[in-house]
Amino acid sequence: MASELTISCGSCRFKNITNNAKKWCTICKEGFCGECEQSHKFKNISINHKMISIEDYSQVQDITINLNCEIHGKKLDLYCKQHDIAVCVVCIPYEHKMCSSSDVISIEEASKNAKQSTALSDLERTISRTLDNVKHCINDQEIALKDVEKDERTIKKTISDTRMNLKNYLDELERKLLLNLKSTHLSCKTKNIEILHQLKQKEKELKKLREQTLQMKCFASDLQVFLGTYQLNKTIIDNFRFLKEEIRDCTNNRMELDLHHVISSLIKEVRQFGEIKVIETKASLQLKDAKIDQAQIQINKSMQNVRNISLQLKQKFDIKGSKEPITGCVIFSDDRIIITDGDGSGKLMEYNNSGKHIRNIPVYDKPYYLTAVDTDRIAVTYPSSKYLEIINTKNDNERKKVLCSNICRGISYQDQKLYVIIYQKGIVVMDLDGETLNTIHIDVLSVLNITTTSDRIYYTNRSNNAVHCCSMAGQEIWVFSDRSTSFPSGISVDNNQNVFVVGQYSNYLTLIQHDGKDSKVLLTDQDDIHHPKALFYSKEKNIICLGYKAGSVALYQAS
Structure with missing residues (x-):
């Protein structure tokens, strides 16, 4: 039985004394009796070592975890963020000599909150x-x-x-x-x-x-x-x-x-x-x-502070016939970009990632917000109408109109369900046939945009200049408000539940950490940002599509 495990005190053994250990040091991999434990705890070299009971150690002793480098046999005491791998000191000058000093951190820092x-x-x-x-x-x-x-x-x-x-x-x-x-x-x-x-x-x-x-x-x-x-x-x-x-x-x-x-x-x-x-x-x-x-x-990405994330400009291009900031955009896996220009030309358009206009997709009203449903289909809302449409971007004849109880605003797709901001209703959850599955009752008078993950809902609230994060049941998890999110508009989320949001009045693109406790301003008006609205983050390609000013779109690589 695990409770019957007996381990001798390692320090006493060097003195030719046999004492049963009471605690186990997870760093030294050695047992300590009561007296030796106190001595071990107050040594400078081991003051931060974690001690667990022998009973707890018995629960994990059969888990084989290699703490040494398989190539060099040295202790794994460093972590390379660029290659997402634990390394020893010998690995650095050989396999990681091109990695910057900021990319290589201590294993203790990397393993925090594992x-x-x-x-x-x-x-x-x-x-x-x-x-x-x-x-x-x-x-x-x-x-x-x-x-x-x-x-x-x-x-x-x-x-x-x-x-x-x-x-x-x-x-x-x-x-x-x-x-x-x-x-x-x-x-x-x-x-x-x-x-x-x-x-x-x-x-x-x-x-x-x-x-x-x-x-x-x-x-x-x-x-x-x-x-x-x-x-x-x-x-x-x-x-x-x-x-x-x-x-x-x-x-x-x-x-x-x-x-x-x-x-x-x-x-x-x-x-x-x-x-x-x-x-x-x-x-x-x-x-x-x-x-x-x-x-x-991406084991350590979710534990990274958002302050380590940066953007690199890939492409800028102008939208054909548009004189206003675009209102929505998505990037498909085949690099097609679908854009709604609800405040400008009132068109739904398709571009490639080089900024070439491919075609206009027929619509009967001014499209505003949109979300990708699968590799070909999108769902689009029309702010002046009480319906949304599911459109096949490769077959204009394949489309479905879904009637809603009131005017639709922001929309997001997750796990075969649509999450729609509907005026005077709240966040309405419906299937792809338009059947209402649930309604999350929140005041949506100032809520325009929404995005989702498998277990969270995020939305922008212009009345308090905040981003709200809640569970799928509508229970609030955190609220983030800052001068950088003044009049928040476009919102998107990355693979680690960090939230991108643009402030239409602040002219900022801000990244909020997944727990809502920290943030980083990625772009400002110094980067030619002016009244931005549309924002989309491609989780597959780590690319941001941003309607950064009237009639123009920029693509950024996130890293």
Whole structure:
């Protein structure tokens, strides 16, 4: 049992004294008795070391976390933000000599608040999703096994009924066919059982990883959590790849009886009772995307202070026929930019990322706010009308009008749902058919724009010059107000729930930290910003599209 773990005091052992340790130092990896613990705590070199009880240590002792560089064997005491990797001092002059000094920080600084990081949450979600995948595979194989059993029973009945009609003449043929069935059934069953065994073994391993992650989250140090997250993620990636390899060519076998078509009339000519066939159908093992691409994990990004984030101008271009700031924009994965010019030309337009005008998309009113629904579709609101439209940007004939109870303003899409600011109603949550699922009752008189993540809603409030963050149920999490957000307009959010917002009167582009406790002004009127309205952050490309002044758009690379 973990509670029965006995560890000797390391300091006493050097004095040839045997004392049981009461505490464990997560940095020194050594136990200390009560007296030695006090001495250890007051030494300058170890004053900041974290001590945990032996009982707590017993919970994490089986979690293997490598604290040393795999290449050089030195302690991992540095972290490169540019390459998103923990390194030792020897790594720097070789693999990271081109990295700036600001990119390389201490591992202690990098691992702060590791237990609250989105990386750890991503790891937990990845384990859960992969476990769900395994359970899905197991369920599919169990169904296939039942089908094979059912097929066997059906074929036996068919064989038996036919045999009664053919009587003694078919006895020998029946015997041969049943032997064939038994052999084929055994082969199919053995295959199913083998796959089930492999999947259940993976299920056990994943459950163990999930338990280790929970224990690590509760009892390990920030450093252990930080490095353990990397290493356990690698294990999960290997497991997920194993699953994909295992099921890539996996088939579920069914059996059927191919009865001779002339057996009833040409008894004397038939030399076999029938033939057992195995019908191979592709196993329905469509794994859910576990989203464990290492490039998307960005373990330390969410713990970065927003003051480390900067922008680099990529492109500026003018909007055809526009003399007012654009009101909305989105960037698709194929680099198409869709723009609403509600205050200017009143058009919905498509541009490429070089600033070339591609075409105008037909609309029957002045479009104002928009959001991407998928790789081709957008949802657009019209501030003078009580409806919104879902439009296929590659097929003008494919569009759907969704009636609303009042005038629509800001709009955002998340998880098959639209979040719409509707005058005198609040934030209305609806499906893509326009059916209202929920209404978050807030005063939206001064609320114009909105954006969402999987678990949060963000909106701008011009009455108090603030950005509000709330849960999906409408419970307020934080409010940010500053002179930089004077008359807030366009709003967007990055992969780490940091919020970009433009102040239409302050002429600022501001980045608010995910907890609402810090911010950084990224652009000002010195950067030619003038009454900005539209703002969009591409989470896929880390690019900001900004309507920075009347009739003009700028693209910035965020890093």
